[in-house]
Amino acid sequence: MTDEKTLEMEAPPDADRGTEMAKDDGPDAGTTADYAYFEGRVVPFEEAKVHILTHTFNYGTGVFEGIRGYWDAERDEMYLVRLSDHVERLVTNCRILMMDPGHSVSDICEICKDVVRQNQFRQDVYVRPIVYCSALRVGPGMNEEQQLAVYNIAMGHYHDPSHAIDVMVSTWRRTDDNAIPARGKINGAYVNSSLAITEAKRAGFDDAIFLNQNGNVSEGSVMNLYIKRGDALITPPVTANILEGITRADVMTLARDEIGIDVVERSIDRTELYHADEVFFCGTGAKIVGVGSVDRRQIGEGGVGPVTAKLQKVYDDVVHGRNDRYRHWLSPVYKG
Ligand SMILES: Cc1ncc(COP(=O)(O)O)c(C=O)c1O
Incomplete structure (x- = not known):
């Protein structure tokens, strides 16, 4: 290369x-x-x-x-x-x-x-x-x-992490576990993501948030989602028709152990997005990306929130091998 x-x-x-x-x-x-x-x-x-x-x-x-x-x-x-x-x-x-x-x-x-x-x-x-x-x-x-x-x-950035993105709640619902399970990372299931991301982009947004069949927040088009309300980070549970993201789990560990913030897994209502102090997505491709607005409602100050920014820094250090505590997350390719 x-x-x-x-x-x-x-x-x-x-x-x-x-x-x-x-x-x-x-x-x-x-x-x-x-x-x-x-x-x-x-x-x-x-x-x-x-x-x-x-x-x-x-x-x-x-x-x-x-x-x-x-x-x-x-x-x-x-x-x-x-x-x-x-x-x-x-x-x-x-x-x-x-x-x-x-x-x-x-x-x-x-x-x-x-x-x-x-x-x-x-x-x-x-x-x-x-x-x-x-x-x-x-x-x-x-x-x-x-x-x-x-x-x-x-691969470079999926979304530029230095900027908060503007997202919409998709009109497309997340596929249900009893239809095409989102946790399966099944090729054909990504039509669901294609519909949401394409709709969002054509409507002038950067990305989309899925609600599940119950009307609760599920995840992004190809990313998991966290919100910050008060003193805690909240993320939908694994039963919310999400992909059980590896970055989602890593964010949970880093938030608790490196930043000292509580993480709660529970259902999130759509309007909690509008009330949130911070919203961010996480995933392997996207890494950690702040959300500045949802459905044209500003989140926090509209930029990357302070906890999101801290997590971005911690995560970046970990994946670049600058934090020895998480070396075991990394597999060397050439000398390993
Ligand atoms: C639908 C969906 N949700 C969440 C994620 C994030 O998962 P992970 O952190 O394991 O990459 C992905 C990533 O591929 C995804 O496609």
């Missing part, structure tokens, strides 16, 4: 750089790498292609993960954040679709690291493993034909 392929997600690359994908889609744009893991081996990226009949392409019948790696130039090392937790979630989620990932958690972790190594990434990276249904046939019923694929893209 060369520096040429560096990509801030807000600034899609020129058309003639690297292997291209989704060039003009704003924050979703990415530049891919030279190699991917596909059908049991690492192959040139252009060879990692699926047939038009592939079941997951037609029906969304896959499970995936998103893992970030942060490049540490001083140590000449790449650290993947919470690698085994992400892979364990992938393997556990396969149970929902009755899929067999075909590899152990430790094998998949090694494959993820190997793909980054082969690509010689020396910049922040996003690692995407997918377990997909590779059967070539029509009809949504699944069989045992499954494959693991892993690719990388260079």
Whole structure:
């Protein structure tokens, strides 16, 4: 990987750089790498292609993960954040679709690291493993034909963390656990997120907040959500049709242990968003991002709130290996 392929997600690359994908889609744009893991081996990226009949392409019948790696130039090392937790979630989620990932958690972790190594990434990276249904046939019923694929893209900010974003409560409700479970990180379920984010952007907002089928706050389009009211941080419970975010759990730990603020998991009403002192999103891709307004109602002073800013700093230190207490959250790629 060369520096040429560096990509801030807000600034899609020129058309003639690297292997291209989704060039003009704003924050979703990415530049891919030279190699991917596909059908049991690492192959040139252009060879990692699926047939038009592939079941997951037609029906969304896959499970995936998103893992970030942060490049540490001083140590000449790449650290993947919470690698085994992400892979364990992938393997556990396969149970929902009755899929067999075909590899152990430790094998998949090694494959993820190997793909980054082969690509010689020396910049922040996003690692995407997918377990997909590779059967070539029509009809949504699944069989045992499954494959693991892993690719990388260079990744900058999803939302610029130095600015608070303006969000709307989506008119789209979060998919219910008894319909398409949000905790499953199922490929096809992300149509729900696509509808919400696209609606929000076209209406002039930066992102969206989902309510669940009960009308309580669930999460963001691809991020979990916290509010601060009074002396505590509050986040919806895992039963609110959220993805059980790894960053959500990490924020909980860091808020309690590093900042000394209480965290409560409970249902959040829509209007509590408008009453909140602070609102922020968190997720692997988005990291921690402050919300300045919800439905055009200003939150706090309208910028990144003080507790949000503290958490951003603490989290940034942790993922960049500057806090030894959380070193075990990081997996080195090159020397590890
Ligand atoms: C719908 C949704 N919620 C929350 C998150 C945050 O999860 P994590 O912190 O595990 O990346 C994601 C991230 O991919 C997501 O897609």
